[in-house]
Amino acid sequence: MIPQTYYISLSLLLFFIGVLGIFLRRNLLVLFMCIELMLNSVNLAFVSFSRTFQNLQGQTFVFFVITVAAAEATVGLSIILLVSRLRKSVEIDKLNTLKG
Amino acid sequence: MIEFGFFIFFALMAIGSALNLVLQRNPIYSALSLIIVIASMGGLFLLQHATFLAVLQIVVYAGAIMALFLFVIMMVDFEEEAHSSVSGGRTTIVLLILLAITGGCIWAITGSLSAPELLTADFSVKAISKGLFTTYVFPFEAIAVLIISSVIGALYIARKEEA
Numbered sequence: 001m002i003p004q005t006y007y008i009s010l011s012l013l014l015f016f017i018g019v020l021g022i023f024l025r026r027n028l029l030v031l032f033m034c035i036e037l038m039l040n041s042v043n044l045a046f047v048s049f050s051r052t053f054q055n056l057q058g059q060t061f062v063f064f065v066i067t068v069a070a071a072e073a074t075v076g077l078s079i080i081l082l083v084s085r086l087r088k089s090v091e092i093d094k095l096n097t098l099k100g
Numbered sequence: 101m102i103e104f105g106f107f108i109f110f111a112l113m114a115i116g117s118a119l120n121l122v123l124q125r126n127p128i129y130s131a132l133s134l135i136i137v138i139a140s141m142g143g144l145f146l147l148q149h150a151t152f153l154a155v156l157q158i159v160v161y162a163g164a165i166m167a168l169f170l171f172v173i174m175m176v177d178f179e180e181e182a183h184s185s186v187s188g189g190r191t192t193i194v195l196l197i198l199l200a201i202t203g204g205c206i207w208a209i210t211g212s213l214s215a216p217e218l219l220t221a222d223f224s225v226k227a228i229s230k231g232l233f234t235t236y237v238f239p240f241e242a243i244a245v246l247i248i249s250s251v252i253g254a255l256y257i258a259r260k261e262e263a
Binding site: 001002006007009010012013014016017018019020021023024025027029030032033034036037040043044047048050051052054055056057059060062063064066067068069070071072073074075077078079080081082084088089090 | 103111169219
Protein backbone atom coordinates (compact mmCIF):
# COMPACT_ATOMS: atom_id res chain seq x y z
CA MET A 1 0.00 0.00 0.00
CA ILE A 2 1.43 3.35 -1.01
CA PRO A 3 1.31 6.00 1.74
CA GLN A 4 -1.01 8.86 0.95
CA THR A 5 1.75 11.38 1.61
CA TYR A 6 3.57 10.16 -1.51
CA TYR A 7 0.59 11.16 -3.61
CA ILE A 8 0.31 14.54 -1.89
CA SER A 9 4.03 15.18 -2.35
CA LEU A 10 3.78 14.29 -6.01
CA SER A 11 0.79 16.57 -6.38
CA LEU A 12 2.66 19.44 -4.68
CA LEU A 13 5.69 18.91 -6.86
CA LEU A 14 3.62 18.97 -10.04
CA PHE A 15 1.78 22.07 -8.85
CA PHE A 16 5.05 23.88 -8.24
CA ILE A 17 6.39 22.82 -11.61
CA GLY A 18 3.27 24.47 -13.05
CA VAL A 19 3.91 27.65 -11.04
CA LEU A 20 7.50 27.58 -12.25
CA GLY A 21 6.26 27.45 -15.82
CA ILE A 22 3.97 30.44 -15.21
CA PHE A 23 6.99 32.38 -13.93
CA LEU A 24 9.46 31.34 -16.58
CA ARG A 25 7.62 31.13 -19.86
CA ARG A 26 6.39 33.98 -22.04
CA ASN A 27 4.23 32.05 -24.47
CA LEU A 28 0.47 32.27 -23.85
CA LEU A 29 -0.15 28.70 -25.00
CA VAL A 30 2.49 27.28 -22.68
CA LEU A 31 1.13 29.36 -19.79
CA PHE A 32 -2.27 27.83 -20.48
CA MET A 33 -0.76 24.35 -20.44
CA CYS A 34 0.85 25.11 -17.09
CA ILE A 35 -2.58 26.04 -15.73
CA GLU A 36 -3.91 22.70 -16.95
CA LEU A 37 -0.98 20.99 -15.22
CA MET A 38 -1.82 22.71 -11.93
CA LEU A 39 -5.49 21.72 -12.25
CA ASN A 40 -4.38 18.15 -12.79
CA SER A 41 -2.15 18.12 -9.74
CA VAL A 42 -5.04 19.38 -7.62
CA ASN A 43 -7.18 16.57 -9.04
CA LEU A 44 -4.55 14.09 -7.89
CA ALA A 45 -4.69 15.50 -4.37
CA PHE A 46 -8.50 15.27 -4.40
CA VAL A 47 -8.42 11.64 -5.49
CA SER A 48 -5.81 10.63 -2.95
CA PHE A 49 -7.74 12.26 -0.10
CA SER A 50 -10.89 10.57 -1.37
CA ARG A 51 -9.07 7.23 -1.19
CA THR A 52 -7.68 7.92 2.28
CA PHE A 53 -10.97 8.89 3.85
CA GLN A 54 -12.97 6.34 1.83
CA ASN A 55 -15.26 9.11 0.65
CA LEU A 56 -16.64 9.54 -2.84
CA GLN A 57 -17.13 13.30 -2.66
CA GLY A 58 -13.55 14.00 -3.71
CA GLN A 59 -14.05 12.07 -6.92
CA THR A 60 -17.29 13.91 -7.63
CA PHE A 61 -15.40 17.19 -7.27
CA VAL A 62 -12.71 15.98 -9.65
CA PHE A 63 -15.47 15.28 -12.15
CA PHE A 64 -16.63 18.89 -11.83
CA VAL A 65 -13.07 20.21 -12.06
CA ILE A 66 -12.50 18.29 -15.29
CA THR A 67 -15.68 19.63 -16.88
CA VAL A 68 -14.91 23.20 -15.84
CA ALA A 69 -11.38 22.78 -17.19
CA ALA A 70 -12.85 21.69 -20.51
CA ALA A 71 -15.08 24.77 -20.64
CA GLU A 72 -12.17 26.99 -19.65
CA ALA A 73 -9.96 25.44 -22.32
CA THR A 74 -12.48 26.18 -25.10
CA VAL A 75 -12.89 29.83 -24.15
CA GLY A 76 -9.20 30.39 -23.35
CA LEU A 77 -7.99 28.82 -26.56
CA SER A 78 -10.39 30.88 -28.64
CA ILE A 79 -9.11 34.02 -26.89
CA ILE A 80 -5.54 32.95 -27.69
CA LEU A 81 -6.58 32.39 -31.29
CA LEU A 82 -8.08 35.89 -31.42
CA VAL A 83 -4.94 37.42 -29.87
CA SER A 84 -2.71 35.68 -32.37
CA ARG A 85 -4.93 36.91 -35.18
CA LEU A 86 -4.86 40.52 -33.97
CA ARG A 87 -1.24 40.73 -32.83
CA LYS A 88 0.41 38.09 -35.05
CA SER A 89 2.08 36.77 -31.90
CA VAL A 90 1.26 35.01 -28.65
CA GLU A 91 4.14 36.41 -26.59
CA ILE A 92 2.80 38.01 -23.42
CA ASP A 93 5.58 40.61 -23.54
CA LYS A 94 4.05 42.00 -26.72
CA LEU A 95 0.58 42.36 -25.22
CA ASN A 96 1.28 45.73 -23.62
CA THR A 97 -1.75 47.78 -24.63
CA LEU A 98 -2.57 48.49 -20.99
CA LYS A 99 1.08 49.54 -20.32
CA GLY A 100 1.32 47.10 -17.43
CA MET B 101 5.56 -4.81 -4.36
CA ILE B 102 4.27 -4.33 -7.88
CA GLU B 103 1.91 -1.50 -6.90
CA PHE B 104 4.81 0.56 -5.64
CA GLY B 105 6.69 -0.10 -8.86
CA PHE B 106 3.75 1.22 -10.87
CA PHE B 107 3.54 4.27 -8.62
CA ILE B 108 7.23 5.08 -9.10
CA PHE B 109 6.93 4.56 -12.84
CA PHE B 110 3.91 6.87 -13.24
CA ALA B 111 5.30 9.46 -10.81
CA LEU B 112 8.66 9.69 -12.56
CA MET B 113 6.96 9.88 -15.93
CA ALA B 114 4.68 12.68 -14.70
CA ILE B 115 7.49 14.71 -13.12
CA GLY B 116 9.83 14.27 -16.08
CA SER B 117 7.20 15.24 -18.61
CA ALA B 118 6.08 18.21 -16.50
CA LEU B 119 9.66 19.51 -16.39
CA ASN B 120 9.91 18.90 -20.12
CA LEU B 121 6.68 20.89 -20.57
CA VAL B 122 8.15 23.87 -18.75
CA LEU B 123 11.63 23.80 -20.22
CA GLN B 124 10.81 22.87 -23.81
CA ARG B 125 11.06 25.72 -26.29
CA ASN B 126 8.63 24.45 -28.89
CA PRO B 127 4.94 24.55 -27.78
CA ILE B 128 4.20 21.38 -29.77
CA TYR B 129 6.61 19.40 -27.60
CA SER B 130 5.13 21.05 -24.50
CA ALA B 131 1.67 19.89 -25.54
CA LEU B 132 2.89 16.35 -26.21
CA SER B 133 4.56 16.14 -22.81
CA LEU B 134 1.37 17.47 -21.19
CA ILE B 135 -0.43 14.53 -22.81
CA ILE B 136 2.09 12.18 -21.17
CA VAL B 137 1.58 13.89 -17.79
CA ILE B 138 -2.18 13.47 -18.13
CA ALA B 139 -1.90 9.83 -19.15
CA SER B 140 0.34 8.99 -16.21
CA MET B 141 -2.06 10.89 -13.95
CA GLY B 142 -4.76 8.55 -15.25
CA GLY B 143 -2.56 5.65 -14.20
CA LEU B 144 -2.19 7.14 -10.73
CA PHE B 145 -5.99 7.50 -10.49
CA LEU B 146 -6.29 3.84 -11.42
CA LEU B 147 -3.86 2.90 -8.64
CA GLN B 148 -6.22 4.58 -6.18
CA HIS B 149 -9.31 2.70 -7.41
CA ALA B 150 -10.74 5.79 -9.16
CA THR B 151 -11.54 3.88 -12.34
CA PHE B 152 -14.21 6.26 -13.62
CA LEU B 153 -11.90 9.25 -13.26
CA ALA B 154 -9.02 7.41 -14.91
CA VAL B 155 -11.17 6.78 -17.97
CA LEU B 156 -12.50 10.35 -17.87
CA GLN B 157 -8.94 11.67 -17.64
CA ILE B 158 -7.85 9.79 -20.73
CA VAL B 159 -10.99 10.45 -22.78
CA VAL B 160 -11.72 14.07 -21.86
CA TYR B 161 -8.27 15.45 -21.07
CA ALA B 162 -5.88 13.51 -23.26
CA GLY B 163 -8.47 12.98 -25.98
CA ALA B 164 -10.52 16.15 -26.25
CA ILE B 165 -8.75 19.03 -24.50
CA MET B 166 -5.29 18.18 -25.79
CA ALA B 167 -6.61 17.68 -29.32
CA LEU B 168 -8.04 21.19 -29.03
CA PHE B 169 -4.65 22.46 -27.85
CA LEU B 170 -2.87 20.83 -30.78
CA PHE B 171 -5.35 22.29 -33.26
CA VAL B 172 -4.87 25.78 -31.84
CA ILE B 173 -1.09 25.37 -31.90
CA MET B 174 -1.48 24.41 -35.53
CA MET B 175 -3.48 27.56 -36.27
CA VAL B 176 -1.45 30.04 -34.23
CA ASP B 177 1.40 31.67 -36.08
CA PHE B 178 4.75 30.74 -34.57
CA GLU B 179 6.90 32.75 -36.98
CA GLU B 180 8.40 35.00 -34.30
CA GLU B 181 8.43 32.22 -31.76
CA ALA B 182 11.88 31.01 -32.83
CA HIS B 183 13.85 32.42 -29.93
CA SER B 184 11.04 32.46 -27.46
CA SER B 185 12.77 30.94 -24.52
CA VAL B 186 13.08 30.82 -20.82
CA SER B 187 13.72 34.40 -19.73
CA GLY B 188 17.10 34.79 -18.08
CA GLY B 189 17.69 36.88 -14.94
CA ARG B 190 15.26 35.70 -12.32
CA THR B 191 15.31 32.05 -13.38
CA THR B 192 17.68 30.89 -10.65
CA ILE B 193 15.94 32.90 -7.94
CA VAL B 194 12.52 31.54 -8.88
CA LEU B 195 13.95 28.03 -9.04
CA LEU B 196 15.53 28.32 -5.60
CA ILE B 197 12.39 29.72 -3.98
CA LEU B 198 10.22 27.04 -5.50
CA LEU B 199 12.61 24.27 -4.50
CA ALA B 200 12.65 25.58 -0.94
CA ILE B 201 8.84 25.72 -0.81
CA THR B 202 8.49 22.26 -2.29
CA GLY B 203 11.06 20.74 0.03
CA GLY B 204 9.48 22.39 3.06
CA CYS B 205 6.00 21.19 2.18
CA ILE B 206 7.15 17.64 1.50
CA TRP B 207 9.09 17.58 4.76
CA ALA B 208 6.07 18.95 6.64
CA ILE B 209 3.58 16.39 5.44
CA THR B 210 5.71 13.26 5.24
CA GLY B 211 4.59 10.56 7.61
CA SER B 212 1.40 12.22 8.81
CA LEU B 213 -1.29 10.37 6.88
CA SER B 214 -1.66 6.98 5.35
CA ALA B 215 -4.55 5.35 3.54
CA PRO B 216 -6.34 2.33 5.00
CA GLU B 217 -5.25 -0.95 3.44
CA LEU B 218 -8.65 -2.12 2.30
CA LEU B 219 -11.14 -0.21 0.24
CA THR B 220 -14.39 -0.38 2.17
CA ALA B 221 -16.31 2.40 0.43
CA ASP B 222 -18.10 1.85 -2.86
CA PHE B 223 -15.98 3.51 -5.56
CA SER B 224 -17.91 2.13 -8.52
CA VAL B 225 -19.21 4.17 -11.44
CA LYS B 226 -22.70 3.43 -10.18
CA ALA B 227 -21.99 5.10 -6.84
CA ILE B 228 -20.50 8.18 -8.50
CA SER B 229 -23.41 8.60 -10.89
CA LYS B 230 -25.86 8.11 -8.05
CA GLY B 231 -24.18 11.02 -6.25
CA LEU B 232 -24.22 13.12 -9.42
CA PHE B 233 -27.93 12.66 -9.98
CA THR B 234 -29.08 13.02 -6.38
CA THR B 235 -26.88 15.10 -4.07
CA TYR B 236 -25.06 17.01 -6.80
CA VAL B 237 -27.87 17.36 -9.28
CA PHE B 238 -27.87 21.17 -9.17
CA PRO B 239 -24.11 21.57 -9.86
CA PHE B 240 -24.49 18.93 -12.55
CA GLU B 241 -27.18 20.94 -14.34
CA ALA B 242 -25.19 24.14 -13.81
CA ILE B 243 -22.21 22.47 -15.50
CA ALA B 244 -24.43 21.76 -18.51
CA VAL B 245 -25.34 25.46 -18.75
CA LEU B 246 -21.66 26.40 -18.32
CA ILE B 247 -20.57 24.13 -21.15
CA ILE B 248 -23.27 25.41 -23.52
CA SER B 249 -22.39 29.03 -22.77
CA SER B 250 -18.66 28.38 -23.14
CA VAL B 251 -19.23 26.78 -26.54
CA ILE B 252 -21.33 29.73 -27.67
CA GLY B 253 -18.80 32.18 -26.22
CA ALA B 254 -15.89 30.45 -27.92
CA LEU B 255 -17.70 30.50 -31.25
CA TYR B 256 -18.50 34.19 -30.83
CA ILE B 257 -14.96 35.16 -29.78
CA ALA B 258 -13.15 33.22 -32.47
CA ARG B 259 -15.42 34.11 -35.42
CA LYS B 260 -14.05 36.02 -38.40
CA GLU B 261 -14.79 39.73 -38.41
CA GLU B 262 -17.01 40.61 -41.33
CA ALA B 263 -16.67 44.31 -41.80
